[in-house]
Amino acid sequence: MALSQSLQQKLLQKLSPQQIQLMKLLQVPTANLEERIKEELEENPALEQSEDSHDDNYLDEPSDEFESGEDEYDMDGSEDEYENIDISEYVSDSDDDVADYKLRDDNYPEADDKKTIPFKLESSFHDTLLDQLGLLSLGERDYKIAEQIVGSLDDDGYLRRELSSIADDLAFRQNIDASEEEIESIIKKIQQFDPPGICARDLKECLLLQLRRQLIEGRDVALAITVLDKYFDEFTKKHYEKIQRGLNLDDDQLRDVINIIIKLNPKPGGNLGEINKAESYIVPDFFILNNNSKLELTLNAKNAPDLRISEGYREMLKEYDKGAKKDKRQKEAVMFIKQKIDSAKWFIDMIKQRQHTLLSTMNAIMNYQHEFFLTGDETNLRPMILKDIAEITGLDISTVSRVANSKFVQTEFGTYRLKFFFSESLSTESGEEVSTREVKKILSDLIEGEDKRKPLSDERLTELLQEKGYNIARRTVAKYREQLNIPVARLRKQL
Structure with missing residues (x-):
């Protein structure tokens, strides 16, 4: 195949560095914004945190990340630009913040803030078990085997690894x-540790370990042990009639057994160990206040400190501008300073654009779902995409x-993820479009108010919703019920 040359024209959409940075900043929730700003402060010495809170000139309108404007900070690194360095816009004081040294009084030095930050000490799940392992009288060989078993437990406290696999691990890693x-035999010893039910191979063994611990303490749980031991599958599927026939139990006895079993912990390891703080605490990005039926929206800017260009870097450029002799090394230093200042300007602009984009989007959502934010009633949610x-x-x-995607809003009715307010529409008999959230809320209320001895089937739920004017099929009801994590009627049955 012969080589050939040809000319081609292509039209490509290319994202600028600012657009990419804005996209990343929009995805960062408020809880992690402070960490992202700290990273930028460490990487860019020309960027610093303002000690005084100034209301910087925010953008009048939110900027879309895909709107590419003229890049005033781009440099192509050409020889002409290197020789003719223009630093006039960098040394101007017109748009500069008031320097902190102009506001400081040396005669009254600020008192040192000696506050200490408390740290929460936590022990992991495996550390807790290893501490209890030290209380056993084990030889060096058995202790290593026990350590291997503890290390094989998952976060729920279950041993889901086969004994043969544990033996292979000991042979290859510990040479045992x-x-x-x-x-x-060592597993049996570890199963005596706290919390009860630890080191079980499955749910049945986990529950039986907890019941046998209660039996030793003198509690009357023998019947519950028999039910789980002989009729575990029937119990999980709520085939209570078969259990009653097999053990000759009346309703009161079976009810007592159920009350004992449902109080057991199916995940004994879940109560121990470190907790992911990002999952434990929700930091709202917005606050909506109902002030005499007038909604007020505010942005949580607690983790977004005021940023500014370093005054020290501006002073360096001023000294260079005043100097007469400008050698190559000085020019290289000035080019480096300009790049850092440009990068700092980009980041400050992106933070401002992020704040305005968030406020604009949330304000539109608030106005669209105005009735919900006034009442907190999910049935008032409008279809919104x-x-x-x-x-x-x-x-x-x-x-x-x-x-x-990852933002939260705090209202007087609770804290909601923004995705909660987006839903598809469903038509009623009158042709009106309602939110699927409204249908799910009514479906949840119907199931909550049902007779638990005779739960409503999906077919019956469909009929009740159709009586209320919602054109909905049975398979749609089943889909919504699964989305609400509600089991089928048989599994909702209670005595």
């Missing part, structure tokens, strides 16, 4: 040739999606 009988908010704000749909 242990039989399955030896491993099983990303396209609706994108058309109101003039932003791209992907931008709205990034804002709604």
Whole structure:
């Protein structure tokens, strides 16, 4: 095949560094924004945190990340630019913040803030078990086997690894040739640790371990042990009639057994160990206050400190501008300073654009779902999709999606994820479009108010919703019920 040359024209959409940075910042929730700003402060010495709170000139309108404007900070690194360095815009004081040294009085030095930050000491789940392991009288060989078993437990406290696999791990990693009988005997000892039910192979063994611990303490749980031991599958599927026939139990006896079993912990390891703080605490990004039926929206800017260009870097450029002799080394230093200042300007602008984009999007959502934020009633939620908010704000749909994906809003009725307010529409008999959230709320209320001895089937739930004027099929009811994590009627049955 012969080589040939040809000319081609291509039209490509290329994202600028500012657009990429804005996309990443929009995805960052308020809880992690402070950490992201700290990273930028460490990487860029020309960026610093302002000690005084100034209301910087925010953008008048939210900027879409896909709107590419003229890049005033781009440098192509050409020889002409290197020789003719223009630093006039960098040394101007017109748009500069008041320097902190102009506001400081040396005669009255600020008192040192000696507050200490308390740290919470936590022990992991495996550390807790290893502490209890030290209370056993084990030889060096058995102790290593026990350590291997503890290390094989999952976060729920279950031992889901086969004995043969544990034996192989001991042989290859610890050079210990242990039989399955030896491993099983040490497992029995670990199963006596707290919390009860630890080191079980499955749910049945976990529950039985807890019941046998109660039996030793003198509690009357023998009947519950028999039910789980002989009729575990029937109990999990709520085939109570078969259990009653097999053990000759009346309703009161079976009810007592159920009350004992449901109080057991199916995940004994879940109550121990470190907790992911990002999952434990929700930091709202927005606050909505109902002030005499007038909604007020505020942005949580607690983790977004005021940023500014370092005064020291500006002073360096001023000294260079005043100097007469400018050698190559000085020019290289000035080019480096300009790049850092440009990068700092980009980041400050992106933070401002982020704040305005968030406020604009949330304000559109608040106005669209005005009735819900006034009443807190989910049935007042209107059908709303990303396209609706994108058309109101003039932003791209992907931008709205990034804002709604990981943000929370705090209201007087609770804290909600922004994705909660987006839902599809469903038509009623009158032709009116209602939110699927409204249908799910009514479905949840119907199930909550049902007779638990005779739970409502999906077919009956469909009939009740149709009586209320909602055109809905049985398979749709089943889908909504599964989305609400509600089991089928048989599993909702209670005595």
